[in-house]
Amino acid sequence: MDGKFYDNDISQIVELDRAHIWHHLTQHKPFETGEPRIIVEGKGMRVWDQKGKEHIDAVSGGVWTVNVGYGRESIANAVRDQLIKLNYFAGSAGSIPGAIFSDMLLEKMPGLSRVYYCNSGSEANEKGFKMVRQIAHKRYGGKKHKILYRDRDYHGTTIACLSAGGQDERNAQYGPYTPGFVRVPHCLEYRAQWDMTGEEYGKRAADAIEDVILAEGADTIGALCLEPVTAGGGVITPPAGYWERVQEICKKYDILLHIDEVVCGVGRTGTWFGYQHYGIKPDMVTMAKGVASGYAAIACLVTTEEVFSMFKDDASDPMNYFRDISTFGGCTAGPAAAIENMRIIEDEGLLDNTMAMGAYMVENLNALAEKHAAIGDVRGKGLFCGAELVADRQTKEPAAEKMVQAVVADCMQQGVVIGATNRSLPGFNNTLCFSPALIATKDDINEITEAVDQALGRVFG
Ligand SMILES: Cc1ncc(COP(=O)(O)O)c(C=O)c1O
Numbered sequence: 001m002d003g004k005f006y007d008n009d010i011s012q013i014v015e016l017d018r019a020h021i022w023h024h025l026t027q028h029k030p031f032e033t034g035e036p037r038i039i040v041e042g043k044g045m046r047v048w049d050q051k052g053k054e055h056i057d058a059v060s061g062g063v064w065t066v067n068v069g070y071g072r073e074s075i076a077n078a079v080r081d082q083l084i085k086l087n088y089f090a091g092s093a094g095s096i097p098g099a100i101f102s103d104m105l106l107e108k109m110p111g112l113s114r115v116y117y118c119n120s121g122s123e124a125n126e127k128g129f130k131m132v133r134q135i136a137h138k139r140y141g142g143k144k145h146k147i148l149y150r151d152r153d154y155h156g157t158t159i160a161c162l163s164a165g166g167q168d169e170r171n172a173q174y175g176p177y178t179p180g181f182v183r184v185p186h187c188l189e190y191r192a193q194w195d196m197t198g199e200e201y202g203k204r205a206a207d208a209i210e211d212v213i214l215a216e217g218a219d220t221i222g223a224l225c226l227e228p229v230t231a232g233g234g235v236i237t238p239p240a241g242y243w244e245r246v247q248e249i250c251k252k253y254d255i256l257l258h259i260d261e262v263v264c265g266v267g268r269t270g271t272w273f274g275y276q277h278y279g280i281k282p283d284m285v286t287m288a289k290g291v292a293s294g295y296a297a298i299a300c301l302v303t304t305e306e307v308f309s310m311f312k313d314d315a316s317d318p319m320n321y322f323r324d325i326s327t328f329g330g331c332t333a334g335p336a337a338a339i340e341n342m343r344i345i346e347d348e349g350l351l352d353n354t355m356a357m358g359a360y361m362v363e364n365l366n367a368l369a370e371k372h373a374a375i376g377d378v379r380g381k382g383l384f385c386g387a388e389l390v391a392d393r394q395t396k397e398p399a400a401e402k403m404v405q406a407v408v409a410d411c412m413q414q415g416v417v418i419g420a421t422n423r424s425l426p427g428f429n430n431t432l433c434f435s436p437a438l439i440a441t442k443d444d445i446n447e448i449t450e451a452v453d454q455a456l457g458r459v460f461g
Helices: 010-020 060-064 073-085 096-107 121-140 159-163 198-216 242-252 305-309 333-347 350-371 401-413 442-460
Strands: 039-043 046-049 054-057 114-118 146-150 181-184 221-226 256-260 284-287 299-303 375-380 385-392 431-434
Touching: 054 442, 073 333, 096 114, 096 299, 096 333, 114 121, 114 305, 121 159, 121 221, 121 256, 121 284, 121 299, 146 198, 181 198, 198 221, 198 242, 221 242, 242 256, 299 305, 333 350, 350 375, 350 385, 350 442, 385 401, 401 431, 401 442
Parallel strands: 146 181, 146 221, 221 256, 256 284
Antiparallel strands: 039 046, 046 054, 114 299, 284 299, 375 385, 385 431
């Protein structure tokens, strides 16, 4: 220590933050005159900032994470107890919470049987990509290595994940990208790319994936990586008929299906996993944010036994295992927190609550759409909802980003934290995002949508 005394005086904290912290996804110029926001405390659905102002959090910590809400002492206690017993050992050995959580998790994921621990969604996705490439080398002379990803989807922040990123503003200026990733069209019917509707549209959007496979050559494609419901690309719920066809296509061309459940996983959409709404049988599933609701960093890559066995079937070959390392995948706080997080979801019936409150939120948003022409489309699955704002309902011209941000800022002023698609798609950063904790009540939902009602009135008139 250099003799400085940190007394937790909040004005000192604000100054230290302003002087030293580089915030994620943030332009810092405004902090030269204004203050960065410091979140000091959270309880249930609510957080308090440096001025003591209370906010209801409609985005679960900003990025769909704090699914069981703030201030859960039982998770804190489970983590504390585990840290005292054993905080860490590298993943070449097992741990007690790691083994227990894997069993609890796999019980919710019939057809899948192996869990690889790491500590961020990006890392989990990268590991999936590495597995696909290693399988290609083992079985197909390296040829069947390409990975298909979808326009508007996001899979993480690393260069390989951005190479699989369908959000051009996220990607811009970070190239050159990793070769071997190929884009397929999105499936958002509101921004239709084909002149049809409903199930026919869903099938057509999936067939567009087959078109890409045939153009590239099916013998070059190892996997298809998709979000079950696209998150940061505009809360895109898939049209009817889409997923059934996607599954058929993967089977037909022997392509592994990698489902990115980093946002949807562990309850967000009202089922344990988003893919479970659609009867999909994935080969790999990645998850992170809600696994421990942000009480500890944990991510998982879960695979079928078939995928796993390809990495052990020739023990005489020194290269025939997954030669991957995750230092912090060995932190035991992650699975300790995840066990308690899952217990809370079960004991408090939070999946049922998510279904019911999600439907209620969509109802409220649809009611707002009756009143405000700026709402062009309302989408949602469980407590994962979006409202796409437009300048003109007929032409569907997207609302200007400044107006969308003004709605977010107005809500913040009212003490309601909502989100919006941000540096995602050029010209389409126009979807308001809502993902309150799975404990939300009708009163909470009303408070959120009433704030949006007022904000839309002020911003769009
Ligand atoms: C769908 C999806 N996948 C992956 C990620 C990356 O996760 P992380 O930020 O933990 O690396 C995110 C992050 O927002 C995401 O939304």
